[in-house]
Amino acid sequence: MAKKQTAQPQNLPSEDEAKFVEDLADKDDFSAWYHDIVRKAELADDSPVRGCMVIRPYGYALWEAVQRGLDMRIKATGHENLYMPLFIPMSFFEREAEHVEGFAPELAVVTVGGNEKLTEPLAVRPTSEAIFGHFYAKWVQSYRDLPLLYNQWANVVRWEKRTRPFLRTSEFLWQEGHTAHRTEEDAEQETLKILHEVYADFVxxxxxxxxxxxxxxDSERFAGALRTYCIEAMMGDGKALQAGTSHNLGQNFAKAFNIQFLDEDGQRKLVWTTSWGASSRLIGALIMTHGDQYGLRLPPKVAPIQVVVVPIWRKEAERVIVQEAVDSLLQELTAAGVRAKSDWREQTPGYKFNDWEMRGVPIRLEIGPKDIEKNQVIMARRDNRAKAGIARETVLSELNRTLEEIQQNLFNQALDFRKSRTYQAANFTELSEKFADREKLGFVETWWCGSADCEAEIKAKLQATIRCLPFEKSVKAKSGTCVYCGKPADKWAIFAKAY
RNA sequence: CGGGGCGUAGCGCAGUCUGGCUAGCGCGCAUGCUUUGGGAGCAUGAGGUCCCCAGUUCGAAUCUGGGCGCCCCGACCA
Incomplete structure (x- = not known):
C-alpha cells in the first residue's frame, strides 16, 4: 500500500505521531483512507444529490493543473477547442446501435421543460459522439475539410450505481476530443498520438x-468503437485505474450520422472518426498513487502550492523580524516563478506542519529567530519527510533542485511499487493465488487466447478483468498457453481488479 | 439492483434494549488571557425540526408501521 512507501519520519515524538495518524493509518481500509483525505485536504464535499460532488477550491486547483497540462498538449498536437450543447435529442443518440445500448442504462433524460412535457426527450450527454457526428456531417463536404481536430472541455452525466469522489461520480468533468479523418490510417495514427503524446506524456x-x-x-472496448486504447495505472492498494482512453471509431459513427466527403478521386466516402477522453478521475489517481498515512503527496509540477513558508516566533519583537525575513523570501520565490505561500494563521507551528502535509504541499520552509541568526531556513520535504537547514543564499537553487527531485522520486516510488506488485501466472491456479491476498493485490501478466468466454469466466470467479493488452510485453515469447483454457494463446494480457 | 450497517449540534459519537425532569460527550467554532521549533492550556459562550410522516401512551430520541437518505460489500461503468 502507498503508505508503506514513506520513509520513517524523523525527529518526532512517537506518541504525538501516533495520535495524529490514527485516522489515516488504518491500512486495511483503503476506501476509508481515501474518503478521509478527500475530506480533510478539502478537495471535495458531498452534494445533496446522490452521486454528485462539490469540488472545493483546492481540489479544483488540481483540476485546473490537469486542464492546463492536457490542454497545452491537445493544442500542441493541432487540435482546437469548441463547445457542444449539454442536451442531445434521444433520436440522435439512438442512431448507433451499440453506442445506445452501451449507454442506455446510465442515461439521464429530460422529459419536461418549462412545465410542459417535451415532444422529444433530451438525453443529458454521457459523452458527445452523437452530437459531434451530427455536426460533422454538416461541416465535412470535401477531403479538403479533413481532418477535423476538435476537443471540448465539458461536464457529462452518467447515472452510476455506485459512486466515489473523483473516481466515479454521476456528473464529472472531462475533456473529450472528437476527430474526423480521410483514411483509416490517419484515424489510427490520431488515436495513438493522443494516447502517447497527450495522455501518457502528461500523466x-x-x-x-x-x-x-x-x-x-473487446469486452472493455468503448461502445461503438473499432478499437479502444488506454493508459492504466496501479493505485496504492494494487487495484488498476483507467486514466485515459482513446478510441478508433472506424466508420461506425460516420455511417450512423452519414458523415461523407467527396474525395480527390471524385468518390463519395465516409470519414473515419476518433474520440478520446480524460476526466477529473485523474485527481483520484493522483491521490491514490502518491498519498500516504499523512495525507496527500503532490508532484511539484501540479501542486497548487509548491512551497509553504511557516513562520515561527514567540514575542512580538521576534514576529517583526521573522515577518521581514519571510516577506523577502516569499518575494524572491514568487519572482522566480515558484508557487509559494506563507502561513500566518493563529495556529501553532505543529498544527500548520500537519495541515500542509495533509494537503500534500511538496516543500515546507520554516523560519524562526534561530534560523535568522544562523542565516538559514529549515526545509522539509513532503515526499520523504526529511528535514534540514539550508543556507539562506542557496534557498532558491536548493528549492528548484529539490522540487525536481521530489517530482522524480514520486514517480520512482510509484514505479517501484508497481513492479513489486506485478506478477505472472502460467495457469488459472496461479492466477487465482495472485488475487487471493488482499494485501498483495496487483497486476498479473499472462497469456490469453482471446476468447471472451475465458475472460468472462475469470471475471466471474476472481473479479479480475483484463485491463489491457500492453504494447510492450515483458516476455520475449510470441505465444504461450491461455491462462484459463490452456489452448494456444498469443495475447499477453494484464489482469487486475479495477476501479 | 441484491446483502449488511447507520441516521441525535459543523464533524465523530453516547443515550434507544428496559419510554420519564432542562438530551449529553469529544473535536471544531466565538471571545479573552497565557501560549507558539511536530496537531497548546485555562476560562466563558454560541450552536439541536434527536431523518420524515403517522400511530401507541399522561408522556416518545427511545415502542409500532410506513417512507426517505447515507455508508460498506457484490453485479454495471471514465
Whole structure:
C-alpha cells in the first residue's frame, strides 16, 4: 500500500505521531483512507444529490493543473477547442446501435421543460459522439475539410450505481476530443498520438504516475468503437485505474450520422472518426498513487502550492523580524516563478506542519529567530519527510533542485511499487493465488487466447478483468498457453481488479 | 439492483434494549488571557425540526408501521 512507501519520519515524538495518524493509518481500509483525505485536504464535499460532488477550491486547483497540462498538449498536437450543447435529442443518440445500448442504462433524460412535457426527450450527454457526428456531417463536404481536430472541455452525466469522489461520480468533468479523418490510417495514427503524446506524456511527466499503455479487450472496448486504447495505472492498494482512453471509431459513427466527403478521386466516402477522453478521475489517481498515512503527496509540477513558508516566533519583537525575513523570501520565490505561500494563521507551528502535509504541499520552509541568526531556513520535504537547514543564499537553487527531485522520486516510488506488485501466472491456479491476498493485490501478466468466454469466466470467479493488452510485453515469447483454457494463446494480457 | 450497517449540534459519537425532569460527550467554532521549533492550556459562550410522516401512551430520541437518505460489500461503468 502507498503508505508503506514513506520513509520513517524523523525527529518526532512517537506518541504525538501516533495520535495524529490514527485516522489515516488504518491500512486495511483503503476506501476509508481515501474518503478521509478527500475530506480533510478539502478537495471535495458531498452534494445533496446522490452521486454528485462539490469540488472545493483546492481540489479544483488540481483540476485546473490537469486542464492546463492536457490542454497545452491537445493544442500542441493541432487540435482546437469548441463547445457542444449539454442536451442531445434521444433520436440522435439512438442512431448507433451499440453506442445506445452501451449507454442506455446510465442515461439521464429530460422529459419536461418549462412545465410542459417535451415532444422529444433530451438525453443529458454521457459523452458527445452523437452530437459531434451530427455536426460533422454538416461541416465535412470535401477531403479538403479533413481532418477535423476538435476537443471540448465539458461536464457529462452518467447515472452510476455506485459512486466515489473523483473516481466515479454521476456528473464529472472531462475533456473529450472528437476527430474526423480521410483514411483509416490517419484515424489510427490520431488515436495513438493522443494516447502517447497527450495522455501518457502528461500523466507520467506531470502527475508522476507510471503507466501501462495498451489496447482494451473487446469486452472493455468503448461502445461503438473499432478499437479502444488506454493508459492504466496501479493505485496504492494494487487495484488498476483507467486514466485515459482513446478510441478508433472506424466508420461506425460516420455511417450512423452519414458523415461523407467527396474525395480527390471524385468518390463519395465516409470519414473515419476518433474520440478520446480524460476526466477529473485523474485527481483520484493522483491521490491514490502518491498519498500516504499523512495525507496527500503532490508532484511539484501540479501542486497548487509548491512551497509553504511557516513562520515561527514567540514575542512580538521576534514576529517583526521573522515577518521581514519571510516577506523577502516569499518575494524572491514568487519572482522566480515558484508557487509559494506563507502561513500566518493563529495556529501553532505543529498544527500548520500537519495541515500542509495533509494537503500534500511538496516543500515546507520554516523560519524562526534561530534560523535568522544562523542565516538559514529549515526545509522539509513532503515526499520523504526529511528535514534540514539550508543556507539562506542557496534557498532558491536548493528549492528548484529539490522540487525536481521530489517530482522524480514520486514517480520512482510509484514505479517501484508497481513492479513489486506485478506478477505472472502460467495457469488459472496461479492466477487465482495472485488475487487471493488482499494485501498483495496487483497486476498479473499472462497469456490469453482471446476468447471472451475465458475472460468472462475469470471475471466471474476472481473479479479480475483484463485491463489491457500492453504494447510492450515483458516476455520475449510470441505465444504461450491461455491462462484459463490452456489452448494456444498469443495475447499477453494484464489482469487486475479495477476501479 | 441484491446483502449488511447507520441516521441525535459543523464533524465523530453516547443515550434507544428496559419510554420519564432542562438530551449529553469529544473535536471544531466565538471571545479573552497565557501560549507558539511536530496537531497548546485555562476560562466563558454560541450552536439541536434527536431523518420524515403517522400511530401507541399522561408522556416518545427511545415502542409500532410506513417512507426517505447515507455508508460498506457484490453485479454495471471514465
Amino acid at each position: 507520467e511527466k506531470e502527475l508522476a504516475i507510471p503507466l501501462l499503455r495498451g489496447q482494451k479487450s
